[in-house]
Amino acid sequence: MNLDPDTCYKAVASHDRRFDGRFFVGVSSTGIYCRPICAVRTPRRENCTFYDTAASAEKHGFRPCLRCRPELAPGHGLADISGRLAQAAATLIDEGFMAEAGVAQLAKRIGVTERHLRRLFDAQFGVSVLEYAQTQKLLLAKRLLTDTTLPVTQVALAAGFGSVRRFNDVLRQRYGLTPLAMRRRAAEGMADQLVFELGYRPPLAWSALLAFLGVRVVDGIEQVRGDVYLRTLAVDVGAQRHLGWVRLEHVPKRTVLRVTLSGTLAHAIPQSLGKVRRLCDLGCRPDVVDRHLGDLAADVPGMRLPGTFDGFEIAVRAIVGQVISVIQARRILTRLVSLAGEPLPPKALAGLPPMAGQPPLTHVFPTAQALADLPDAVYREAGVTPGKLRTIRALALRIVSGEIALDPLAPPEETVARLREVDGIGDWTAQYIAMRALGWPDAFPATDYALRKVLAVSTVRAMHDRTAQWAPWRAYAAIHLWHRYGTPPASGEPMADPSADRSEDHSKEQAA
Structure with a gap:
């Protein structure tokens, strides 16, 4: 910049x-x-x-x-910065990657050499990778000392310091303070819980975001009531797997989201907060996006691109929901979660705030490995059709093998192409996954029947011509259109994927 x-x-x-x-x-x-x-x-x-x-x-x-x-302070969205690779590395550091790895592993994760990463990082941020990582560890530790009552030993470990002694030395050297002195500056009377505030650039269309998430709630892993979103999550840190829950509430006067994490996530705080940022698209620049979309964004300024806590979960939701109503899809997904999801132990449920009238939270969404190994009989018991079973299992195997990655660091065009190679995944499903799992701001489901009807176009080529004015923010345009006109998948996720059946008519349409 x-x-x-x-x-x-x-x-x-x-x-x-x-x-x-x-x-x-x-x-x-x-x-x-x-x-x-x-x-x-x-x-x-x-x-x-x-x-x-x-x-x-x-x-x-x-x-x-x-x-x-x-x-x-709110962070950068990946589309904000020309150095996408450098920003991808910074995002991984923000989410605690280097607590368990070094610069070489970071470079390998984003697909470049260590030397090239160092050069990219210095050009983009003016600091070395290690200097950036050290600052992020200190800022996280400062946040934990100020906002929680975690013991100093747990703060040091959660922030990625190898020992309390090392933590004390670095904090005193850089900030001129000790952990105890910094903690004395924190507000008194804090509850013994993990509560954080994540900033964003206003405006934030929180009600519209909750409406989008609310019609897609899967019982057992999610709850939405009023202006609160609550769900379970699993976070892998090194060889350790942490299960817990997260509660989100908007505080518009402070322009923050208040995030409450279960105590079982104390050693996965940066990773958990990173998932929240992606779900709620907190790196968005609404001034840039809304200005580009013009009249389309005028009614609901600050619309976010709904993300996800787990890209594979979004893919499974999209596949299960093909051709059927949202109510049917939710029932099938709820049964699938109860049969194949990992149950939350009592310790992970401790402190869970009750939400009246909502089914209890009981599981985390099944992993790719779990669904790859799930017997056909269990899929049938959940109500998954044989065709969708084959598609889910084929995708799960590609996820497990590393052939496909569904996260914001994955190359979008290449990932969409690989998704479409999976039998049962057409362009609609691939683009929808790119929107939510990859956070690709220019993804657009051009074969969406409802959007074609709203925009009065009859072919995919005409749809691309019609929506070119909104590039590179066409994913936001799709969310606005679904919200404005109440069209599927806003009223049902997802609608029929015209490409999933590989029909002759669709092939002709693609050729057009």
Whole structure:
């Protein structure tokens, strides 16, 4: 990001939330760096320098502000930054990847050499990979000390430090504070629970996001009531698997989502918060997306692209829901979860807030390995048809083997092509998975019958011509259209996938 000092200072002086997380301001008179929305008195222009990451500010000797708390700033969406690979690496670091691995493993994960990753990272962020990782560990530790009552030993381990001694030394060296001194600054009377706040760039169409998720709720793993979303999750950290639950509630006055995690996720906090960011698309720049979509976004500004906690889960939902109603799909998925999902142990359910009138949370969604190994008889008992059974199992085997990855770091075009090679997955299903599992902002289900009807087009080619004006944000356009007109899959997930049956008519349509 090219930081124009005059523009940045105007944003600081006006506390403009559109710039929150896009840069940080270092104040030489205090040695502190802040978010542009910090409520302290605006510093003098000659005392300000600007940095595109917290790590860069810390590299230049600044300490994080204890008032605006830079660790709460919203992050970047992958589409915001030209250096997609560098940002992909940064996202993995933010989510705790380097607590169990080094730079070489990080480079391998995103598909480049270690030397190339170091060069990309320095060019994009102005700091080394290790400097960035160190800053993220410290900011996470600062958040845990401030927002939870976890013992210091657990804070050090959860943040990725090998020992409390190492944690104390780094914290004192970088911030001039000890863990206990930092904890004394936290609010008194905190409940013994894991509660965090995740910032976003306003506006956020929370009601529209909940409406999208609410009609797709699978009993046993999800609940939606009022303005609250609650679900189970499983997080793998190294060789350890952590089961628990997460509760999301919007706090619009503070422009944050309040996230409550079960205590069993104490050692998977960065990974769990990363899943929440992806589900709610908190890295979105609504000012950019809404301006590009124009009148389409006028009725519901701040619409997010609904993501997922697990890409394979979204794929299974899409396959199960082909051709049938949302009610039927939900019943089948609920039975599949109860028969093949991993039950939550009593410890993981401790502290679970009750939600009146909702079926209890009992399981996490089945893994790809579990569904690959699931006997045909169990699929039939759940109500899965033989054709969909074969498709789910074929996809699960490709996920287990690593042939296909369904996460935001996967190359979208290549992944869509590989998905379409699976018998039973056509373009609609592949594009829908790309929208939600990969977070691909330009994915678009051009064969969607309801969207074609709304846009008054009759062929796939005409659909692409009609929607070209919304590129590269066509996935957001699809969400707006489904929401505005109440068309499937907003009223049923998903609608029939015209390409799933490999029909002759569809082949002719594709050729057109």
